Amino acid sequence: MYKKLAAYCKEKDIDLVAVTKTRAVSSIEELYEMGHRDFGENRVQELQDKHDEMPKDIRWHMIGHLQSNKVKYIAPFVYLIHSGAGLSLLKEINKRARQHNRVIDVLLQIKIGQEAAKTGWEKEELFESLNNGAIQDLKHTRVKGVMGMATFTTDQDTIHSEFSELRSLFDLIQQKYYQSSPHFNTVSMGMSGDYKIAAECGSTMVRIGSLLFS
Numbered sequence: 001m002y003k004k005l006a007a008y009c010k011e012k013d014i015d016l017v018a019v020t021k022t023r024a025v026s027s028i029e030e031l032y033e034m035g036h037r038d039f040g041e042n043r044v045q046e047l048q049d050k051h052d053e054m055p056k057d058i059r060w061h062m063i064g065h066l067q068s069n070k071v072k073y074i075a076p077f078v079y080l081i082h083s084g085a086g087l088s089l090l091k092e093i094n095k096r097a098r099q100h101n102r103v104i105d106v107l108l109q110i111k112i113g114q115e116a117a118k119t120g121w122e123k124e125e126l127f128e129s130l131n132n133g134a135i136q137d138l139k140h141t142r143v144k145g146v147m148g149m150a151t152f153t154t155d156q157d158t159i160h161s162e163f164s165e166l167r168s169l170f171d172l173i174q175q176k177y178y179q180s181s182p183h184f185n186t187v188s189m190g191m192s193g194d195y196k197i198a199a200e201c202g203s204t205m206v207r208i209g210s211l212l213f214s
């Protein structure tokens with residue numbers, strides 16, 4: 001399935017993050033040998049272990065819920081944190097990035113789905129932290145865009161409207177706060193079950209796990 005998906009993404013100009021959580025290192029090696037370099041994990045420990053074991057030119061994406069007290073473990077090497085949800089987490093990422101003399105790329109994870117358990121910025125909170133400059137003040141984090149997960153449902157219309165909302169929020173934030181920042185260019189949305197809907201709604205990066213290995 002990898003080649004088909006990679007071709008699909010290339011045609012649509014979408015970046016493909018291969019989600020390898022729970023997969024053995026051998027599955028990563030297989031994709032690596034085909035030239036793939038972007039891999040995503042949702043747990044800090046697994047991200048760290050796999051980073052230690054695998055070639056150093058892999059770009060490691062942190063896609064899952066991130067606790068502030070674990071940022072320090074991935075700060076030296078993480079390529080992009082998709083789950084930048086909340087100001088206190090961003091401040092911690094900024095602090096650890098500074099300690100390592102680097103700038104860490106992050107996405108603002110915004111709550112769009114209906115499940116109460118879904119993490120992410122509430123919209124009001126996010127706009128408050130953008131309006132008062134609290135996010136832009138963090139000089140060791142670079143905000144590259146937004147990320148979101150649709151409600152876990154088979155109702156295509158719900159998914160479509162949630163992804164469209166996320167894309168509109170991206171456009172609005174881009175215009176209002178990042179107009180002079182060409183690096184603000186990423187909309188991370190779409191997984192195995194909904195990546196085609198995400199593509200229709202203007203995704204620029206999909207995170208795909210189970211389908212890749214089917």
Ligand SMILES: *Cc1c(COP(=O)(O)O)cnc(C)c1O
Nearest residue numbers: 019042063191192207208209210
């Ligand atoms: C597991 C996971 C994915 C990939 O899910 P699949 O349905 O296996 O493609 C994408 N994003 C996040 C945040 C995940 O935890």
